[in-house]
Amino acid sequence: MGKALRWSEKWFHRGLWLVAFVFAWFLVGLGSTVVGDLPQVEQQRTLDDFLDPQRAPQVRQSIEAAQRAAREAQDALDQAQLRHQAAQANHRAARDTFGNWLNTRQATQRPEQDPELIERTRQLDSYRQTERDALAAVEVQQQAELNARQAQQRAQDELHQMQEDARQSFESAVRAQELRVFLYRLALTLPLLVAAGWLFAKQRKSTYWPFVWGFIFFALFAFFVELVPYLPSYGGYVRYLVGIVLTVIGGRYAIQALQRYLERQQQTEALPDRQRRQELDYDLAQTRLAKGVCPGCERVLDLKDPKNDFCPHCGMGLHNRCGACQTRKSAFARYCHSCGDPAARTVAPDAPAV
Structure with a gap:
């Protein structure tokens, strides 16, 4: 109305527009919540859902058992290595002691020390045998650890192969689920857009026009803004096609409205x-x-x-x-x-x- 409106009427008019925007804001908040929660109507699928339900648990148990065996073998290997190091130290010390004693024995050439020579030699052989036993224990634990790691690797390779085999089915199911959720959202927002178009054409100048415009703003925002982040890769076609349809409908309405307006003007100008x-x-x-x-x-x-x-x-x-x-x-x-x-x-x- 511009300058022709009364001062108070202008402020009432602005207040009604504020009502329209506030109403639209609350509707947008509600719509965002509903659109965001729509995926909950579908069960979330994972890659594990498409694995062999009998073989997959067995493979995972094999991996866990191999990991547990590898940890146990590593702990035993650490202990065996410590024992081997101790045996090496004892053998080295005994060999050095025997060498010193033998040098003294050769210097003195005392025959009565021959039994002691035999005993010391026997003790040195005992230390050498202990070191060999410790080394054998280390090798046993190393072999056990190697076996466990290889078993774990084989089980993991098998599980990985099962996952690769199931990935195509999983991705197809995810795409189908995304399409269903998108259609849910489209089924919710598209009728809102249609209702907004009807309200714009029939009720935008009614007594309750602030609520009409608030709903129109909400419907436009819900379809062209809220729906966009959830569009699948092919969903852009829907947005552009709907935009084209709305443009054609709106353009046709505008052309017809212009023709009707020109006809009314001609009829009006013919009056006194x-x-x-x-x-x-x-x-x-x-x-x-x-x-x-x-x-x-x-x-x-x-x-x-x-x-x-x-x-x-x-x-x-x-x-x-x-x-x-x-x-x-x-x-x-x-x-x-x-x-x-x-x-x-x-x-x-x-x-x-x-």
Whole structure:
């Protein structure tokens, strides 16, 4: 309505737009929650769901058993290596002691020490045997650890092969699930868009227009913003196709509306000047005059020209004179701006020659 509206009416109008945006904001929040929770209607599938239900648990148990055996073998290997190191140290110390004693024995050449030589040799052989036994234990644990790691690797390779074999079925199921969820969302948002189009065409100027516009904003946001992050790779086609359809529908509506408007204008311009001014809405006329256009045909006029009493395009009267004070005033004013006399006593100027 622009400048033609009363000051309080302007603020009421702005307040109603605020109501529309607040209403849309709450609807958008609710819609976002619903759209985000829609995947919960589908059971989340994993790759394990497509593995052999009998063989897969056995392979996993084999992996766990091999891992446990490898840990146990490693612990035993650590202990065996410590024992082997101790045996090596004992053998080394005994060999050094025997070498020193043997050197002393050769220097003194005392025959009575021959039994001791035999005993020391026997002890040295015992230390050497202990070291060999410890080394054998180390080798046994190394072999056990190697066997466990190889068994674990074989089981993991088998599980990996099973997963690769099941991956194609898993990916197909995931794509099908994404498509179903997308269709759920589309089935929710597309009717909202259709309802918003109907409200725009039929109810946008009704008494409760703030709620109508709030719902329209919500439907547009839900379809073109909320739905976009959840579109599958092929979902862009849906968005563009719907956009094309809406553009065609909107363009067709606009073309038909323009044709109807031009027909109404032609019919209106054929009516007498007084009837045309009486049927024209007061606020609409004031708004058009404020924009510098004719209230009847909406063509541009020079309203500051004092001789411009009639529209040169459609012949509608723009100015007349007050019946009380003869002041030139707007033909659409309800009261004279000079004396306040009602417009009913207005004296119309001579009509332009046809």
